[in-house]
Amino acid sequence: MDTDDPRETPLSPPESASLDAPPTLYGKCRVSVLGWDSDNEEEARTFAHGVLDLTRAISKFLDLSRLEAIELATDYHGALANLERGQISAVATPTSNEYGQGGAMAVCVVRDDEPWNVVVIWMPLVRQLLNMEHEHHKLALHTFFHELVHVDDLKHFSGTFPGGWKAATPRDARERALIALVNPCQSEYSASRRSASIVPAYGLGYLEMLAEALTGVDRQITEARQSYRLHGDMDVLWTIVEERLTFLFQSLGYALGHLDWALNCEELEPDLRRQYEAKLEEASKLPSGWIVEDARDAVHDIFRQGDWTSFDVFMRLTAVAEKMLNQFGIYTSVKDECLYVDIPIDHAWQF
Numbered sequence: 001m002d003t004d005d006p007r008e009t010p011l012s013p014p015e016s017a018s019l020d021a022p023p024t025l026y027g028k029c030r031v032s033v034l035g036w037d038s039d040n041e042e043e044a045r046t047f048a049h050g051v052l053d054l055t056r057a058i059s060k061f062l063d064l065s066r067l068e069a070i071e072l073a074t075d076y077h078g079a080l081a082n083l084e085r086g087q088i089s090a091v092a093t094p095t096s097n098e099y100g101q102g103g104a105m106a107v108c109v110v111r112d113d114e115p116w117n118v119v120v121i122w123m124p125l126v127r128q129l130l131n132m133e134h135e136h137h138k139l140a141l142h143t144f145f146h147e148l149v150h151v152d153d154l155k156h157f158s159g160t161f162p163g164g165w166k167a168a169t170p171r172d173a174r175e176r177a178l179i180a181l182v183n184p185c186q187s188e189y190s191a192s193r194r195s196a197s198i199v200p201a202y203g204l205g206y207l208e209m210l211a212e213a214l215t216g217v218d219r220q221i222t223e224a225r226q227s228y229r230l231h232g233d234m235d236v237l238w239t240i241v242e243e244r245l246t247f248l249f250q251s252l253g254y255a256l257g258h259l260d261w262a263l264n265c266e267e268l269e270p271d272l273r274r275q276y277e278a279k280l281e282e283a284s285k286l287p288s289g290w291i292v293e294d295a296r297d298a299v300h301d302i303f304r305q306g307d308w309t310s311f312d313v314f315m316r317l318t319a320v321a322e323k324m325l326n327q328f329g330i331y332t333s334v335k336d337e338c339l340y341v342d343i344p345i346d347h348a349w350q351f
Contacts, residue, residue: 025059029067035074035123048072050130058145062152068109068116076103076122083118086110095247104143106150115158115165117151142198149191160307170311173339174332178318181242184250185295185317186302192257193303197265201272203258207279210255213248214286220244221328225343234341245324252295255283260296288327294320 031052036044051070058064073079080094086109094102103122108115125143128134158165170176196203224240262268262276284292298316305313325332331342 021060023056023059023064024062025056025064026067029055029064029069031055031070031072033072033123034079037074037123037127047130051126054130054144055148058148062148063155064148064151066114066116066155066158067148067151068111068118070119070121072121072123072126074123076120079120080105080107083107083120084109095250104147106147106154108154113166115154117154119147119151121147138199139202142195142202145198146191146195149194150187153187153190157308162308162310168308168311172334173337174334175311175318177242177332177339178321179311179314181245181321182249182314182317184246185253185256186299186314188250188253189257189260189299190253190303192254193261194257196258196261200262200265200268201275203255203262204275204279206251206255206258207276207283210251210292211279211283211286213251214283214288214291217244217248218287221330225328225330228343229345237343238341241325241328241330245321248291248324249295249321252292253299256292256296256299288324291320291324294323 029052031048033044033048036047051072055064055067055070059067071079071083077094085107094105103125104120106117106119109118110116121143126140128136129140129144131137157168161168170179192203192206221241221244224237224244228234228237259276259280262273280292283289295317298320301316302313322332329343331344333340333342
């Protein structure tokens with residue numbers, strides 16, 4: 001574990017939290033069970049109360065004072081669609097592609113000009129959250145804790161960004177677009193690194209997903225760029241580029257966060273450490289594998305910063321995104337206060 005990471009603390013199951021620390025959980029936080037696997041309503045209520053108690057225990061070492069509610073739903077997409085998000089204009093959508101389907105999200109909502117979170121999770125992912133003897137208990141706890149770290153991170157961001165969260169405005173349209181691409185990297189890096197100790201081997205799967213995304217991204221964006229030469233619709237091209245690179249940076253966050261925890265954990269089994277090192281080397285050798293170490297170095301700036309200072313801390317990470325775009329012959333700038341994308345016709349097609 002890096003001693004210069006001020007926000008990282010040793011994580012272990014929530015029951016090990018200090019009994020002396022006061023809980024931070026918002027007093028009116030509610031847990032809703034939206035669908036159950038039987039007609040036993042009392043069992044569902046007992047589960048909801050147990051989840052609330054667990055959340056209160058976790059809030060002794062994560063700041064959950066802005067956690068408005070937890071919704072555990074059998075219809076995950078329906079729960080997200082019906083969520084009242086307040087003044088939020090851009091709605092985050094769950095991952096849905098050939099690499100995986102998202103099933104948990106700490107949704108940002110705005111109430112009285114302040115950002116809050118509602119955690120929405122597909123019920124099967126956390127059904128065994130309270131059953132410590134079940135084989136899927138730790139995976140459920142990992143999923144749950146991961147989302148609660150997002151809540152803690154949002155509170156930290158909104159509480160330390162100079163001028164408040166409303167002052168967190170990119171300087172121009174280009175910076176806004178690039179930060180949108182890379183923000184999932186820093187967000188998932190923190191949540192992944194700070195929850196990794198619950199299931200130490202889980203990050204190997206993240207690294208495999210990253211390798212799959214890296215293997216496909218060259219073909220996906222190159223084909224989209226070639227098609228653009230025929231249809232000429234920049235909205236179509238940029239939508240594909242945005243979707244693919246956002247997921248790539250999200251995958252980098254998941255994988256690198258868990259990897260860095262593993263490689264800094266003195267107690268990790270030597271064989272498991274070797275597996276992490278081997279998968280890191282495999283990913284780095286892929287055609288666009290240079291992005292692994294570049295993004296890893298850049299995301300450290302954000303994770304280790306302590307209190308937020310400005311969006312300048314994103315500069316190294318957005319430079320990685322711009323380098324990736326340039327690799328495909330895509331160049332961004334600002335023109336008439338709008339994002340301008342230039343695609344030279346003589347760009348080489350082969351990578």
